[in-house]
Amino acid sequence: MNPSVDQHESSPQDGEPVTSGIRSLRELIDVVSGRSIKDQLPQEDAGFAEALPFPFLALVGQQEMKLALCLTLINPAIGGVLLIGPRGTGKTTAVRSLLDLLPQVERSACFYGCLPEDVEAGGMDAICPDCAKKYAEGRSLTIHDRVKLIELPLNARLEDVIGGIDERAAIHNRLLLKRGILAQADLNILYVDEVNLLDNEIVDSILDAAAMGSYTVRRGPISATYRSRFSLVGSMNPEEGNLRAQILDRFGLRVIVQGLADPQERLEAYRRVRAYRQNPRLTISQYAEDSNRAAEEIDQAKKLLPMVKISDEIAGYGIQLIQSLNIDSLRAEITLFEAARAYAAADNRDIVTAADIIEVAPMALRLRTSKFMTNYFLEQSQEDHEIQEKLKTIIPAKARRRATKKGP
């Protein structure tokens, strides 16, 4: 999203001494950028999901929730997913179970996040000395890695989310920045449970970072810019409070998660959960083969995605649908078409069909029409009409004509 972000921005301003006892330029760089504390950061792992999650393929029913989550894995451009429903409907279980299916990703091998794109955009000065050496020797700056699932803790403070001064380092008279959860979420999935209960400033920082793909932290004399290109998965129980309209708009897909209606499905879900609680490893092993195959399919769909095209005719249906629903936000088109492309890729096709649009339209477009805005625009156009009518009665026709003639 923003490959030219300068990861080395961390610098003391106006030559102000920020640390003591620095012996070399290299040590200074390490100190102000937080590199020298990378080995002592226990919170780097704090947000990772549990190691033995319920298998995704063992989830009973909830087809739309499962589809939405898979599409998000295939195409991060969808803009994430919001799961809306009461407690106990398996929202968090489903998100954590994605661990089975997480695809491969190409990420920087360097603490500073140096990438080959940085060299293309800004030359050798845009990467750290280690990476410059590697690049010159023709070695890769990136590694294959699995996407990670990062959970935002419910009690996270703004400082945990965006990063801030490392307090332990400050005790030793060193001013260091700590990477926040948003930086750890780069190229990963960030899960925010009960997103409607978070402080506004935290939600805003998450949404801004998600939209920009990067963010900057300034603390006193030091600042740092971090990449944060992640897929956001949120969940909320509408009984516990509403979500501001502008936050709701930032989520791509919206899934209403209800309890299972079919008694057979409920019984099957109970049996599987009971078996898993008694012996999680056995349950996981029973689904391992199918899980591996599903993960492989998601990887393949991801590779196919850049080739998937949508014709003007099919896109026209989508636009017509959005306009007929009086949806204003341009995010509706982005989500609808990106979800349809991911759906086609999952079906191993490089052309989006009308059936793909039909499949993803409800989750891409629901909760996007605003009765308030529709009424507001209607009232505005009535008011404008009224102003024009009053003008006609007040200003004589002759005077009005002269005024328009003078125009450019």
Ligand SMILES: [Zn+2]
């Ligand atoms: Zn580097």
